[in-house]
Amino acid sequence: MTTTAPVIRRRMDPVYLWIIIPTLALFTLAITLPTVMGLFMSFTNSIGFGTWEFIGLNNYVAIFQDPAILQSYAFTFGFAIVTVLAVNVLAFLLALGLTARIRALTALRAIFVLPMVISGIVIAYVFNFLFSNSLPALGTALGIPWLSTSVLVNPDLAWVAIVIVTTWSAIPGTLLIYIAGLVTVPREVYEAADIDGATPLRRLTHITLPLVAGYVAINMILGVKNFLNAYEIIVGLTDGGPGTSTRSIAMTIFTGFSGGDYAFQMANAAIFFLIVVAITLVQLRFTQRGEKA
Amino acid sequence: MPPPLSRRAFLTAAAAGAVGLGLSGCASDDRAIVRFHSSKPESIPYFRELVARYNQEQSAARVVLDTATNLQAAFLRGSPPDVGCLNYNMEMARFMERGVLSDLSDMPEAGRIRPEVQQLADQYATFPGRTNVLPFSVAAESVIYNRAIFDEHGVEVPTTWTGFLAACETFQAAGVAPLYGTFKDNWTLAQGMFDYALGGLIDVPEFFAAITELGTAVGPDSPRSFQRDFLEPMERMRELVPFHQADAASRAYPDGNLAFARGEAAMYLQGPWVFGELAKTDPDLSLGTFPLPMTEDPDDRKVRVNLDLALWIPEGSRQQEAARDFVAYLMRAEQMDDFNAQFLGFGTTTDAAPATDERIQDMQEFYDDGRFYLGPSQLVPLAIPLANHVQSMVLGADLRSTLAGVDADWARLAFRA
Structure with a gap:
């Protein structure tokens, strides 16, 4: 590379500044500053306004002793893992079907992507009705005892309902990414595999999956991040119930604003933030390694 | 074709308009x-x-x-x-x-x-x-009852706990749901059965003053606690659960309003905010209210207020x-x-x-x-998910351990306050 002196001395093109300064200013104002303020408040007993005083690490100590908080972490992580697996397996299988040579491909793709345009809270309320009224009616008619009361009020099964609804609404986004990935796989490699006599299963595990590994990673990272922040579908389905068995971390944090528990939940949010950053870093490392290999 | 509006002309006009609006806003009203x-x-x-x-x-x-x-x-x-x-x-x-x-x-x-x-x-x-x-x-909130159903089964408004249970049994024997439950919406349980049972049995302000005083000391060994003072009222609350209609666990507040207005149960534990909703279904419904009697002494009856x-x-x-x-x-x-x-x-x-x-x-x-009390569920800070715990207890969770959990929540809240 040869760089001439005048180029080095020339100042940065002002267009770049015009692009970056408003974004930077907005990001700082809307995200960085509130984060720093929230972090600061987590060391106080503030309820968001009025007088407050420093209470050191008391909020953090209280979090680690609070079974309700720990339960919300256990629930949220368990939920995120199960859901991310369910979503990715189903979306991948659907994507295989929707990239195959079948009839009415466009119509089918449109149908499967439909849930994407419906907002989460609406989906949750519709399913809430199905779980509370339609399924119990079916259960009573068929004489199945566990189905005759709403699964949403069953402390052992409510989470399954949440996984089902979240999966249903999260599949389209994941599906689109997988379709995009699958169409990039060149036809020739399959033809070569056919000539070598590879079974469909071997084709899947030895050709398709390695070639779309990057897309799998993206879907996993986005999925984990989204499901850890689970909020509106749970609010619409169980509101954290029955009891506290389906309260997610995001829901507990949000009670801090309405419940006057601002500083404590800020501490909770800070811990949650660090955990999500750590998970994302680990996932990024894995994917980068995967792409190099 | 008229010449297109130049950008400058457009902005000038818009600015003039804005200033004009602002000025007129001030001029017409200096209050x-x-x-x-x-x-x-x-x-x-x-x-x-x-x-x-x-x-x-x-x-x-x-x-x-x-x-x-x-x-x-x-x-x-x-x-x-x-x-x-x-x-x-x-x-x-x-x-x-x-x-x-x-x-x-x-x-x-x-x-x-x-x-x-x-x-x-x-x-x-x-x-x-x-x-x-x-x-x-x-x-003021208390038991809402359907006068027609009470008259039809010859039931008088009960003034004692045993009288109340007897009334429930009469309705049940006649195939009428004594109480309509909407357990799915946990707040309906907290403001209803939970508060009525406690308000009729314990001195609510005295209890909360005592545990506020105790603060971080509230626990299994403290002289006052949720697990000590609430246990009996909660056992009473659980006695009421079987008197609700069969699908109470899956029903929500709007379902309850519709069903009760249609005369599907004799009593409904809701506040006065529900009357407007009930009237939407049946404006001629004849309803009355009475405080849930929790003891054998009619003088102990109190209404819940907020x-x-x-x-x-x-x-x-x-x-x-x-x-x-x-x-x-x-x-x-x-x-x-x-x-x-x-x-x-x-x-x-x-x-x-x-x-x-x-x-x-x-x-x-x-x-x-x-003779009234503030609902105990209203006196617990929202940081403690009390309504969720009440729902657990109604659905069958262990009373002692749930109440011990509320004690622990209370102590932790006092610790960081």
């Missing part, structure tokens, strides 16, 4: 603007009309009704409304406790409030030496005088009576007219005698 915050959905049209009337009757201030602002955010920004007229609860009390509301004790209206009613506000929290909130309307609306003026308001004038207007005796008659509330002042609606009339004597 003080008083922002009046009231978000109780049912009463919004009422207050809109009242505000319009007030703005016409005087010329010093112009009141603007605000029904949507997030209060927490408004206080946080330092731009609270000038007058608030809201449900007074634990969360509002926390605003007050931090000294953001002004002292109204020198207003003549403050002297008209019944001391027992003012006392209700103080149960949440007090700010030394101040009267920060003026109760405007009290909602400060449905209370008035306050933030310290941060720049229109203190105009705000006080509007508060005084709201608190005129005929004004308050009119509101309470329309919204089935009880008056908070010594000169208030008694309730005349047959649906709440029977609670008047209890209210007049001061």
Whole structure:
């Protein structure tokens, strides 16, 4: 590379500044500053306004002793893992079907992507009705005892309902990414595999999956991040119930604003933030390694 | 074809328009603007009309009704409304406790409030030496019953616990659901069975004063605790569960309103806010109310109350005088009576007219005698998910361990407060 002196001395093109300064200013104002303020408040007993005083690490100590908080972490992580697996397996299988040579491909793709345009809270309320009224009616008619009361009020099964609804609404986004990935796989490699006599299963595990590994990673990272922040579908389905068995971390944090528990939940949010950053870093490392290999 | 509007011409016109609007806004009206915050959905049209009337009757201030602002955010920004007229609860009390509301004790209206009613506000929290909130309307809650179903089965309004259980058994034997339950919405359980059972059996303000005093010491070995004092009332509450209709666990509040209005159960544990909903289905439903008797002594019966609306003026308001004038207007005796008659509330002042609606009339004597209590579920900070715990207990969770969990929550909250 040869760089001439005048180029080095020339100042940065002002267009770049015009692009970056408003974004930077907005990001700082809307995200960085509130984060720093929230972090600061987590060391106080503030309820968001009025007088407050420093209470050191008391909020953090209280979090680690609070079974309700720990339960919300256990629930949220368990939920995120199960859901991310369910979503990715189903979306991948659907994507295989929707990239195959079948009839009415466009119509089918449109149908499967439909849930994407419906907002989460609406989906949750519709399913809430199905779980509370339609399924119990079916259960009573068929004489199945566990189905005759709403699964949403069953402390052992409510989470399954949440996984089902979240999966249903999260599949389209994941599906689109997988379709995009699958169409990039060149036809020739399959033809070569056919000539070598590879079974469909071997084709899947030895050709398709390695070639779309990057897309799998993206879907996993986005999925984990989204499901850890689970909020509106749970609010619409169980509101954290029955009891506290389906309260997610995001829901507990949000009670801090309405419940006057601002500083404590800020501490909770800070811990949650660090955990999500750590998970994302680990996932990024894995994917980068995967792409190099 | 006319020449296209140049950008400069367009901007100039727009700017001129904006300035013109701004100027006309100032010129037509130099009255003080008083922002009046009231978000109780049912009463919004009422207050809109009242505000319009007030703005016409005087010329010093112009009141603007605000029904949507997030209060927490408004206080946080330092731009609270000038007058608030809201449900007074634990969360509002926390605003007050931090000294953001002004002292109204020198207003003549403050002297008209019944001391027992003012006392209700103080149960949440007090700010030394101040009267920060003026109760405007009290909602009283007790068992709502369908008079026709009671008459049909020859059941009298019970005044003792055994009498109540006997009434339930009569209905059940006749194939009528005694109580309609909406267990899916946990708040309906907290304000209903949970509060009624406790309020009828324990001294609510005394208990909360005691455990507030104990703070971090609340636990299995403390002299007062949820697991010690609430256990018996919770066992009683559980005795009521089988008297609900079979699918109570899957039903939500709107389902309950529809079913009860259709006469699918004899009794419904809800507050006066539900009457409007019931009337939507059946405007001619003949209903009455009675406090849930929890002991064998009819004199122990009490009704649950809450400060449905209370008035306050933030310290941060720049229109203190105009705000006080509007508060005084709201608190005129005929004004308050009119509101309470329309919204089935009880008056908070010594000169208030008694309730005349047959649906709440029977609670008047209890209210007049001061035989009422604030719902215990309202006295637990929202940071403790009490309604969720109540739902667990109703659905069969172990009472002792659930209540021990509430104790632990209480102690932890005291630790970090």
